[in-house]
Amino acid sequence: MVLCHINSLQVCHRSLRFAVIAITQPGGFSYYTWLMESKQLVTMEGMVMLSKETIRIIKSTVPVLEIHGVNITKRFYQLLFLNHPELLHIFNHANQKQERQQTALANAVYAAAMHIDHLPAILPAVKQIAHKHRSIGIQAEHYPIVGKYLLVAIQDVLGEAATEEIIAAWAEAYKVIADVFIGMEAGMYEQSARQAGGWEGYRDFVVKRKVKESDVISSFYLVPRDGGPLAGFEPGQYVSVKLEIPGEEYTQIRQYSLSDAPGKPYYRISVKREEGHPDRPAGKVSVYLHRQVKEGDILRLSAPGGAFTLNREDPRPVVLISGGVGITPMMSMLNTLADTDPQRPVIFIHTAVNGNMHAMREEVKSLLPKLPHLSVYFCYTRPTDSDKTARVHHHEGYLNLPWMKTVIPTTDAQFYFCGPVSLMKTVYRALKTWGIPAADMHYEFFGPAVSLDDVAEPAGAGG
Numbered sequence: 486m487v488l489c490h491i492n493s494l495q496v497c498h499r500s501l502r503f504a505v506i507a508i509t510q511p512g513g514f515s516y517y518t519w520l521m522e523s524k525q526l527v528t529m530e531g532m533v534m535l536s537k538e539t540i541r542i543i544k545s546t547v548p549v550l551e552i553h554g555v556n557i558t559k560r561f562y563q564l565l566f567l568n569h570p571e572l573l574h575i576f577n578h579a580n581q582k583q584e585r586q587q588t589a590l591a592n593a594v595y596a597a598a599m600h601i602d603h604l605p606a607i608l609p610a611v612k613q614i615a616h617k618h619r620s621i622g623i624q625a626e627h628y629p630i631v632g633k634y635l636l637v638a639i640q641d642v643l644g645e646a647a648t649e650e651i652i653a654a655w656a657e658a659y660k661v662i663a664d665v666f667i668g669m670e671a672g673m674y675e676q677s678a679r680q681a682g683g684w685e686g687y688r689d690f691v692v693k694r695k696v697k698e699s700d701v702i703s704s705f706y707l708v709p710r711d712g713g714p715l716a717g718f719e720p721g722q723y724v725s726v727k728l729e730i731p732g733e734e735y736t737q738i739r740q741y742s743l744s745d746a747p748g749k750p751y752y753r754i755s756v757k758r759e760e761g762h763p764d765r766p767a768g769k770v771s772v773y774l775h776r777q778v779k780e781g782d783i784l785r786l787s788a789p790g791g792a793f794t795l796n797r798e799d800p801r802p803v804v805l806i807s808g809g810v811g812i813t814p815m816m817s818m819l820n821t822l823a824d825t826d827p828q829r830p831v832i833f834i835h836t837a838v839n840g841n842m843h844a845m846r847e848e849v850k851s852l853l854p855k856l857p858h859l860s861v862y863f864c865y866t867r868p869t870d871s872d873k874t875a876r877v878h879h880h881e882g883y884l885n886l887p888w889m890k891t892v893i894p895t896t897d898a899q900f901y902f903c904g905p906v907s908l909m910k911t912v913y914r915a916l917k918t919w920g921i922p923a924a925d926m927h928y929e930f931f932g933p934a935v936s937l938d939d940v941a942e943p944a945g946a947g948g
């Protein structure tokens with residue numbers, strides 16, 4: 486008999502389809518991926534261990550990372566794209582230009598350094614990133630490339646302060662962290678390919694229907710070109726769409742949340758057209774989808790994924806809060822509840838600029854008879870005169886806690902929110918002030934993650 490001492494066992498991710506379990510033992514941790522359907526253990530990584538000295542050195546770099554983190558990741562991406570221009574086909578260039586990706590990577594590296602003596606603490610964040618990587622198609626062989634230029638970037642930015650021992654410690658830590666990503670992504674690749682209707686990489690879909698939902702949002706109903714079955718998904722998950730746009734030098738990959746419930750003979754995505762403004766160019770993919778893609782055209786999609794999913798086992802009320810096109814994952818959740826759990830109390834709050842920008846209003850209202858405990862509230866930040874006459878909205882102006890308290894009857898609920906970052910910051914701070922535990926708050930960013938703890942701007946609704 487083998488006896489081993491276990492300090493803690495943590496379920497880092499659990500969906501109806503697979504679970505990731507981390508077991509902390511003295512000196513490190515190991516983790517496992519459990520496939521629910523086939524009751525199989527598909528990944529069992531070796532024990533993850535770092536020496537005490539490495540942990541000490543990495544921890545000593547935390548204050549430096551706090552100051553120089555974004556400079557390091559900016560330098561890293563310069564080096565990466567200079568030496569591997571082929572990777573320009575998989576990264577989102579708008580996120581690079583706005584430095585959101587550099588900031589997200591810097592935050593991830595900082596969090597890894599902070600928790601280097603207890604890496605299971607960052608596994609939920611790793612899981613969210615791993616979903617994005619799997620959806621895009623990141624492979625194990627990409628990791629040494631990223632590791633190499635991350636170390637060179639640390640050296641370039643820190644200069645002499647990056648001693649040999651610091652670089653050696655980071656090389657060792659990177660290998661450990663990369664192995665955690667690679668192991669978790671291997672489980673996700675396996676699961677998304679092996680499931681009924683699943684596939685590897687990208688699959689061709691035909692645009693069966695294109696439907697205008699508002700002045701700026703259109704839905705695309707997509708069916709597999711091969712006529713084969715469709716993989717299931719959890720409400721809240723997204724797909725990646727990969728496009729070659731005529732005239733564009735690089736392949737464009739973007740994520741779109743599935744906006745209808747699973748179990749339909751199609752996937753539906755609903756896309757907001759990102760118009761150009763004097764200070765920023767028009768969105769490449771959304772404008773192309775709106776203007777050029779028509780019924781009968783082909784779109785290439787990766788299998789659904791994502792960590793932002795409706796907890797279907799919790800019987801407590803569900804509060805769904807969205808702004809603009811952030812309504813898409815909420816529609817999947819709402820339609821799923823109508824199909825599978827109609828007695829569950831649901832509070833649906835959606836904020837839009839005005840009635841012209843408000844997508845899926847009739848679809849939400851059509852679910853009222855199916856969900857007897859559904860309450861719906863629409864908020865318009867700048868209602869038109871005809872909105873005011875028709876009185877379709879319940880609140881005018883930005884979301885705020887006093888108003889939210891008047892429509893949300895309980896704090897003992899699961900809260901899901903998605904929308905422009907300003908709205909997400911407002912909702913997050915309001916819920917935190919109200920005492921909602923972090924475990925009951927679930928949110929999705931429509932871009933690389935940012936900190937929600939910073940002070941919020943007025944909560945814009947988006948389109």
Ligand SMILES: Cc1cc2nc3c(=O)[nH]c(=O)nc-3n(C[C@H](O)[C@H](O)[C@H](O)COP(=O)(O)OP(=O)(O)OC[C@H]3O[C@@H](n4cnc5c(N)ncnc54)[C@H](O)[C@@H]3O)c2cc1C
Pocket residue numbers: 577578579580582583723739740741742743755756757758759760761764765766767768769770771772791810813814929930931932933
């Ligand atoms: C998990 C997830 C789910 C998502 N779900 C949805 C969804 O359901 N529906 C939806 O519509 N979107 C969704 N998105 C967002 C979507 O993936 C795209 O980001 C969005 O459609 C914009 O892509 P684009 O190619 O049109 O714009 P891009 O060309 O990527 O540009 C994006 C923005 O950056 C600005 N920009 C570009 N270059 C610069 C520059 N040099 N300086 C300043 N600004 C610049 C553009 O003006 C634009 O506003 C989701 C994203 C994620 C991560």
Ligand code: HEM
Pocket residue numbers: 572575576577578580581586589590593594613614617618621623624627628629631662663666932933934
């Ligand atoms: C340990 C190593 C890595 C870390 C810590 C890391 C971290 C991150 C983070 C924090 C994000 C943003 C996710 C989000 O907020 O949604 C991200 C996205 C991404 N990563 Fe990684 N990553 C690593 C390795 C890699 C590798 C090896 C590649 C392949 C070259 C890669 C390619 C990407 C791409 C293409 C995106 C999406 C970018 C975008 O949409 O703008 N990453 N990664």
